[in-house]
Amino acid sequence: MTTNPKTDSLTRAIRGRVLHFLRDPQFHEDAYQYWDDGVLIVTNGRIAAAGDYTQLAARIPADAEIVDHRGKLIVPGFIDTHVHYPQTDMIASPSPGLLHWLETYTFPEERRFADPDYARGVAGFFTEELLRNGTTSAVVWSTVHKASAEALFAESEARNLRMVTGKVMMDRNCPEFLRDTAETGARDSADLLSRWHNKGRLAYAITPRFAPTSTEAQLAACGELARAYPDAFIQTHVAENRDEVKWVAELFPDARSYLDVYDRYGLLRPGAMYGHAIYLDQDDRRRLADSGAAVAHCPTSNLFLGSGFYDFHQSDANRLNVTLATDVGGGTSFSMFRTMNAAHKVARMGGYYLTALRMFYLATRAAAEALGWTDRVGSFSVGCEADFIVLDPKATPLIARRSNRSETLEEELFAFAMLGDDRVIDSVYVMGEAAHVPAA
Template sequence: MNQTTSSSSPTGTTRAIRGRVLHFQRDPQFHDDAYQYWEDGVLLVADGRIAAAGPYAELAPSIAPGTEVIDHRGKLIVPGFIDTHVHYPQTDMIASPSPGLLHWLDTYTFPEERRFAEPEYAAAVASFFADELLRNGTTSALVWSTVHATSADALFAESHRRNLRLATGKVLMDRHCPDFLRDTAESGARESADLLSRWHGKGRLSYAITPRFAPTSTEAQLAACGELARAYPDALIQTHVAENRDEVKWVAELFPQARSYLDVYDRYGLLRPGAFYGHAIHLDDDDRRRLADTGAAVAHCPTSNLFLGSGLYDFHQSDAHRLNLTLATDVGGGTSFSMLRTMNAAHKVARMGGYHLTALRMFYLATRAPADALGWGDRVGSFAPGNEADFIVLDPDATPLLGRRSARSETLEEQLFAFAMLGDDRVIDSVYVMGERAGV
């Protein structure tokens, strides 16, 4: 766990960041050698990328004279958090009261999303949204826009300006939604392809093909999504599946030929690596096997699932099928942009199912796991040499209570658990994007 991760030579290092350094190489649930941790460690950064990571005593001699050394000793340096399911147009309707998902969509979500037809409004929310991500230590995300191409354009432009690694896509809905949010199978595919050609691969941006969920897309639109997926094999895919029982029942009525809700997407070629399925609560073993076999990923959204009363994610079955599991905030059904507060809820959801979700695994699910599932494992999510230097600094003394508990922590697991149970945005001491400190 404590070998140095380094390139052949850290020549050209422009910055050295010293502190307690932690990153993951694989899932700690299944591997003993899952992570590397150095109590007194250092990251060497050159041209915005990781040149080396390891014990300070070992790497200090290779730090060139004149290199800027930033001292975060006593604080924990980890890769930036990665949120795999978050709706930026729902930023201003977070914490809206509702008896359930479908009422919440009709009463709050759809009327708010209507406003994103206006470029100025979309741009203003995109700027605040990016601020909020960074303030909470989230440096990469798979994000939902609205049905309007202007909404995706606004977020892409804001993310590109900040040099963030981020993916989004215009939402596709051609039925069972208000007329003011409805596209067609043809117009949705055309606008998606146009956005893809403009933004996918530009800087650190990626495009996500985004049918909202099966009930709001006709078979013609889902077929068009499948055609887009085949035409752009490196594009991401995101949608919702099996979030609550009423939704599952509705899908069964709309698609009687499908074996299950997940099977609807499978029939159109939408299960593959880089495809993300939000919630995935009410699945059966065949669904889980199919997710595992295709390499698709689950975005677990515990604060949203609790807020909307959708259900409890089954960690036992998830592990049994070795699903590609990631953590997500799902703002605005989710109640916080903080991945630490999301970990808090995930741990409690797991306990309700008789499962102990360790802090080590929670941090893995918010860093390396999503990076790998997004196909970005060679770019972000760990301190492997050559990776982009997106990382955050966590302060164990951020609040009086956290400070007292941290002082009593005798193991790394205890310290991480304290961060997850007691932490929020106040814990985020510093955020670095491509090696540069982000002002948030």
């Protein structure tokens, strides 16, 4: 377990309005806990207690450091379940569609990550940008190069972040300069797994880019890795774009569906994160739910690339494990607030009303559940790592004006989701330590 000399004998009491989730508010009335005058007692970087200040004040040690955030809202740090750090510098690149965007911008940029120095520079900016936006954990894509994953692991370790990444595996239908083989992809992944998986707060994700860029031999190698490392994560894309779905059907004529391609190789299981999942049928949804795998819903990316609208009605009907993700650089912001904004509007286009309470749940506890991390992050349960953010309801004149009119918690959270961005983030704590405090 990672230790930090600053926190190993320190207790902090962080006072403010405290909110966290224990289950999905779409299906449970007692889904969250909220204390208008609340406190987090943090010892050795972990939650020792969370609740009403008047009830817990006597438990605060006399020598504890008191941090006063009264008037502001304290929530668990956001967890972004699908984001491409090598695409940081090509965010907001114009393109008529997914495949053109990959060929014109994505692949040429990812070529640069063969250079370890370049990868480290981007990884450093990327991790700081996550923190600036209140994201304290993420499931991240690197490139095909080992150096890219090494760089992100090193930068995350330096900041003591709970992060997941993996080198991309693709051995066909991509430029030669980004192509590995079934053998080298598996070998490099195994090397990275042995070095970084479960080192401190880091974890590894087996990462086939998407079915069209992997041969059956490579997908089989991914399945072998998954069996050899049963606690490793898996990340890939599925059913994002109609042309992509058609292409997969042509490349894998024996598969029942796009999702079935992965299922045949043992890649559907708890801890597997499937980006997008827009064009699934009922059999796919049932299988995805039964497997314990999760969906990373990427609304800003889906809108930007014109991919389509995620179906929340069918998602709920099948009780899919759905989470929120920025999908930078197809996604257009690192901000989980802007992602919530887009998710709400995408849902409305499908006749579904996505509440603010549920959006905050999807960005915190739901992601922790999907990753098997409910004892680590995503809530203020006793023993969890103290990764949390402080939100300022007076961050901008408009948000302040709207917040003053808010009569319910839902209304205030909705204002954050619709009007918020990085300016709402008052401060960010990682393992109980201030990791980002915006300049005054």
